[in-house]
Amino acid sequence: QQQVKQSPQSLIVQKGGISIINCAYENTAFDYFPWYQQFPGKGPALLIAIRPDVSEKKEGRFTISFNKSAKQFSLHIMDSQPGDSATYFCAASGGLQGGSEKLVFGKGTKLTVNP
Amino acid sequence: KAGVTQTPRYLIKTRGQQVTLSCSPISGHRSVSWYQQTPGQGLQFLFEYFSETQRNKGNFPGRFSGRQFSNSRSEMNVSTLELGDSALYLCASSFLLADNTDTQYFGPGTRLTVL
Numbered sequence: 143q144q145q146v147k148q149s150p151q152s153l154i155v156q157k158g159g160i161s162i163i164n165c166a167y168e169n170t171a172f173d174y175f176p177w178y179q180q181f182p183g184k185g186p187a188l189l190i191a192i193r194p195d196v197s198e199k200k201e202g203r204f205t206i207s208f209n210k211s212a213k214q215f216s217l218h219i220m221d222s223q224p225g226d227s228a229t230y231f232c233a234a235s236g237g238l239q240g241g242s243e244k245l246v247f248g249k250g251t252k253l254t255v256n257p
Numbered sequence: 258k259a260g261v262t263q264t265p266r267y268l269i270k271t272r273g274q275q276v277t278l279s280c281s282p283i284s285g286h287r288s289v290s291w292y293q294q295t296p297g298q299g300l301q302f303l304f305e306y307f308s309e310t311q312r313n314k315g316n317f318p319g320r321f322s323g324r325q326f327s328n329s330r331s332e333m334n335v336s337t338l339e340l341g342d343s344a345l346y347l348c349a350s351s352f353l354l355a356d357n358t359d360t361q362y363f364g365p366g367t368r369l370t371v372l
Binding site: 178231248 | 305349
């Protein structure tokens with residue numbers, strides 16, 4: 143049972159272009175949606191996160207768009223750079239009742255930015 | 258602040274053996290979660306500990322167990338290793354904020370190879 147579906151599996155963009163990664167979820171109890179970036183040999187690092195009370199969040203070149211009715215959210219990387227080449231994971235968790243909840247991850251998108 | 262540390266970084270075991278992995282969370286973080294990362298299944302939640310108590314558990318067999326100590330350090334143990342247990346095991350720690358939100362910070366992982 144895959145609760146978070148991520149696409150595409152791989153993505154190649156040119157330097158300066160826009161990278162777009164999409165995720166869809168099934169569980170309406172999810173209320174926290176982070177994106178993680180992972181470089182080879184490293185653990186995932188939090189990039190940006192959103193909660194369903196807003197439709198968009200921007201941090202530098204990274205933007206999350208959130209569509210609650212469609213149960214979809216996406217990551218946009220503006221002005222993509224070769225240093226952005228990494229694997230990106232979307233995730234979701236289902237509310238906090240006094241503590242941390244488990245993250246359900248998408249399968250990941252391998253992004254390659256060509257110079 | 259030092260990040261999440263995991264030891265050892267690499268481990269080679271044979272089928273049937275058992276293994277113990279260690280995780281030291283970021284200072285002040287009381288929640289520790291463990292994830293298994295494989296190319297086929299992606300990132301999957303194993304379990305989460307808070308104040309020495311297991312609060313959440315993923316869908317893994319009983320061969321996978323863990324514990325947390327009073328200083329928030331955590332260990333996970335896998336008994337009777339199988340070839341399919343070869344994976345990157347990631348530990349993540351988090352600090353509960355006043356509004357009950359938190360962010361999980363991942364360590365570099367322990368690469369376990371089962372021969």
